[in-house]
Amino acid sequence: MSDLSIVVTHAGAREERTVTTGTRAWELYADDADVIAARVNGVLCDLAHELRDGDEVEGVAIDSKHGRDILRHSTAHVMAQAVQQLWPDARLGIGPPIENGFYYDFDVETPFHPDDLDKIETAMRKIIKEGQRFSRRPVADAEALAELKDEPYKLELIGLKGSGHGEDAAEGANVEVGGSADGELTIYDNLRRDGNLAWKDLCRGPHLPTTKRIPAFKLMRTAAAYWRGDEKNKQLQRIYGTAWESKDALAAYLAQIAEAEKRDHRKLGRELDLYSFPEELGPGLVVFHPKGGVIRRVMEDYVRRRHIEEGFSYVSTPHISKDGLFHTSGHLPYYADTMYPPMELEGARYQLKAMSCPMHNLIYQSRGRSYRELPLRLFEFGGVYRYEKSGVVGGLTRVRGLTQDDSHSYVTPEQAADEIKHLLNFCLGLFRDFGLEDFYLELSTRGDTPKDKFQGSEEDWATAEAILQQAADESGLELVPDPGGAVFYGPKISIQAKDAIGRTWQLSTVQYDFGQPAGFGLEYVAADGSHQQPVMIHSAKFGSIERFIGVLVEHYAGAFPPWLSPVQVQGIPIAERHVAYLEDVAKQMSERGLRVEIDDSDDRMQKKIRNAQLQKVPFMVIAGDQDMEARAVSFRYRDGRQDNGVPVSEAVERVAAAVASREQV
């Protein structure tokens, strides 16, 4: 038996080691229970991987990104084994790790019921207890086809891999067949302690050494999902689960989900009396109550003022138009199924608008335009209607009637890059004022999507994508490519913002459009007297005002900063005799434009505090005998802080200052 020299790396340090032939990776980590896989020469491997001379080896810890993926993928295997135990006719789809967990798809006669999850979890616990070994076995394609003859979906994946489409098979399918440099297929056998085969699956790996190494998991929900993500394919039954390196990590994750549920804008909207979704109106149609109306109005006033400061002109256009307009814009062939159907009147067909750009084009076109007027910037609150599919509407995030803070910049081609940068900066400043600080950009291009889904020439697209790319690069923000995500008339940049609990939301979009100016025959007279076609740049800052309100409610968990709070100050008299005094204080505040209410109900003062607290009012101003005597009030903040005996004039200033600065309190 000869010796091998290998290099073991850990946290950047390199250590040369000599080991005997036949040494497997796990032997290097026998005393480190956190290591569940190894990276050998940069490739993730099972701990059972046999080392060769010159290998560079690094342990993969279970709480690292890759370690969690391996844990989760292994847990998916355990779940699939459990499902096939309980439902032997279940056929396997794919089972990749995903953010925070994993799923596995099954073709079953009867969809799973939520109660089935308990049964499956029980079976999984048994499998974990058995300490089954995950054992890797390379197989030739023909062998794999023979072994998996009862798994039609796996056969399909093998076939796709054979034809060189392995990567396209489905998102997540490369954990089954992709990745291996030599295109070799592998099967993972789950072996019991006595060596008997418990279960097997086509899989690239790697996996945990044994099922015992799954510290904590939970099945979350069942759902249907189209095979290979295509609506035309059969729906399989998907089970989502989560798995973590420790019971504590699982508990923390579940707590995070519970926190998100507490912030749900649908729930808070009802509790804070902001808005509702009356059944009588129909799905996706929202009414804003007085308190929600305040938030809307403050946002609208703010964004209108900001647009004007940034060189926009505020305009207004109707909600309805003859359908020819949307044919000219090119929207109608593309979006016919998501626009409300036409109304026939006096021989014409009228449609509710689903976007305002065609109408802004009419304003541009209303007279001749000179290059001296460009950039010409139009902005409005466009009420638009989109017949979103019934399964996607929900809350404020996806509605059928919405208000866009929709703007269009008409520019010369040379001005486009600067205008895009201008718009991106505008958006970022705006989000910061709303307390969102953490962003990244997404650049949506054509990618390899069939060209007939997009309008315009190769050159136009190339130019547009290059300009957006450059503007995005210069922003200094992280940029995520989104090939295939472009709109039919041009590429776009979207700004993704992270909220208080780390979720990302797509907010603003900036789109480069050469198609509509061509379709409408838009022109300007250039310096040399020639007629030229402008470029239009679409941008929406909030996107949809409804949706942005939903995001803000969740971001702030309903506890808005004072400038956005429907009620900024709740006046609380200690006894009835203090009401008049507080009314006088309230009057002074109202005169400063502050929103004040006084609770003069029969409730006890403690109850009034509780109510104001539940309504998440930022400032409670309490007054009793001591305060009256001192011409003062007592502050109570949402977090329970108190500041008593504050002179009235100072109290007014304090609230006014907090509102003016848009700070959170």
Add this chain to the structure above:
RNA sequence: GCCGGUGUAGCUCAGACGGUAGAGCGUCCGCCUUGUAAGCGGAAUGUCGCAGGUUCGAUUCCUGUCACCGGCUCCA
């Protein structure tokens, strides 16, 4: 649009092997007049989502439908 789940008072929820329902909060009416998260007493409240079917009888069982929720697909 597709798959699954859910639908009982304004809200959160309980309940009945089929005999038309209950709690807490809220609301209303009294009493209490109060110092930093629920004072006390009383009252009213529902086509048990809607429409058919089975049944002597359906809120309960069946079918359809609408709405919502979780996913999938989609998102100008």
